[in-house]
Amino acid sequence: MNYETISVTIENNIGYVKLNRPEKANALNQTAWNELKSIFETLDENDDVRVIILSGEGKHFCSGIDLSLLFTVRNTAETCDARKREKLRKQILELQSPINAIEACSKPVIAAITGGCIGAGVDIVSACDMRYATHEAYFSIKEIDMGMVADLGTLQRLPKIIPDGITREMAFTGRQVFGEEAEKIGLVNKSFENNDILFENVTTIAKTIAGKSPVSVRGTKHILNHSRDHSVADGLAYMATWNAAMLLSEDLNEAFQAQSGKRLPNFKS
Structure with missing residues (x-):
């Protein structure tokens, strides 16, 4: 499968999906959003895939929405206030749909998180079935620092993963939660010392799942x-x-x- 911003390989019934804009810290532009939705819908129908590992190329898992896309969503030539807001609502729903596709995918999705998992990155991993990280990985609901309310799923899914009070603290402060704390609060299943150990363990789990019915x-x-x-x-x-x-x-x-x-x-x- 050839994509511009995301790499996809399939081996031994495991689909390896990797956000692939390392020069942009895997920030998601419009192309990436479109590809993310297409990939998970395609893998959902692919009988060769029984489990999926989602990760990021380079230092960071995902630094959130590319600012160019954010400004595109905000700017419109529409002069009617009602039509402008109607269009904006539609755009937000379209941005939610790729993350919904991860959750709706019938195959278990395992997130392997290194470096920063910021903003939309948290939206993405919240939609995954399991999350694993390195000790140095960190999570931040960064929208609060941009004068925004996180609108792509974090505030809906995260309270069902971690305690409500911790979700609120993260959402109100935007502070960074590192791997070991993330494990303690249940945001990740386990955190590991380095990338090699992380991917070794995640691959073992994926192979176990791929061997089941x-x-x-x-x-x-x-x-x-x-x-x-x-x-x-x-x-x-x-x-x-x-x-x-x-x-x-x-x-x-x-x-x-x-x-x-x-x-x-x-x-x-």
Whole structure:
């Protein structure tokens, strides 16, 4: 897959997605936003991919929205105030859609974070299933320092990942939260001493997931996302309907046969 601002490779059922504007600290311009959405929608449909690792090329994971894009969103030739605001709302929704595509992707997405994860970078990793970082990586909801309210998902998703009070502190102050603190508050699953150890561990986790039943993995992600946004009673009712449709799969038979034969299962995509 050839893209201008993001590199994508697939190996052993793992999709490696890497933000690739290191000279701009992986700031996201309009092209990057368009490509991010296209990539995750494409990988969602690609049977060769069972899990995705998302990272950034160079020193930083992502320094947020490219200022050129931010000024483009703000500037419009429209003279009618209502039409101007209608257009701005549409543009914001369009910027939200690539991040929504990460969350909606049926394959688990693992964020491997090095350096700065700022502004829109936090929006992106909040939409991932799991997050891992180096000790030196840092997170900042920087919009407050730009006279803005974070509008691409951080304020909606982060309180469901970390304590509400910590989310509010980060959002109100814009302070940097480094890797070890991020692990302590649950923002990342684990932080590691350096990049090599980070990617070694993340790849091991991805390989483990890639070896599981793809139907079960996709279903588990779907159910977890549904359960997060619904009551326990609603979630259980939905779960019963889901498994009534999905439980009797070839993967279940293959898992039983593999255990009986004391071998590794071989699942279809």
